[in-house]
Amino acid sequence: MTLPFRTHIPFVEALGLELLRFEGGEAELALNPRAEHMNGLKMAHGGVVMTMLDVAMAHAARSPRDGVAVLARGVVTVEMKTSFMRPGIGRLRAHGKVLTQTQTLSFCEASLFDAQHKLVAHATGTFKLLRALPAGARGPAPIDGSD
DSSP: OOBOOSSOOHHHHHHTOEEEEEETTEEEEEEOOOGGGBOTTSSBOHHHHHHHHHHHHHHHHHSOBTTBOOOSEEEEEEEEEEEEOSOOOSSEEEEEEEEEEOSSEEEEEEEEEOTTSOEEEEEEEEEEEEEOOOTTSSSOEETTSOO
16 A cells, blocks of 8 residues: 655655555655666666665654654755665565664665565665754754754
8 A cells, every 4th residue: 555755755756656654663665667767777777776765764764653653854864875786677665764763863774675575775874854844944954953
């Protein structure tokens, strides 16, 4: 079952990512790659793979935990390391989870699997948690109030 994304992210919508799970410090998403997602070797482009891993980790960082919804907030990537193991062919699924989280940072990992459930890529990342601002404001601000 596909869930609605809680945040409007035009790039994610344009890619056609499907949100499958969003709870307990974890998130799972999927993609049926189209021709425009492929590289010259007819496998998922590395940018698509990295985007799926990034979005899975960021959504894990924002997911509700212990039955309590996380306050409305944004998440931005501070750093990310990705290792590629095999070509991404067929339907792709990314699973992200929070390893540990403070009030301002979330440390996460994600794995991407191909249609045969083989590991395509793995990533770790650090994410800055931002508090949401009222509509029309210049953009999200860091939770700790720093610029």
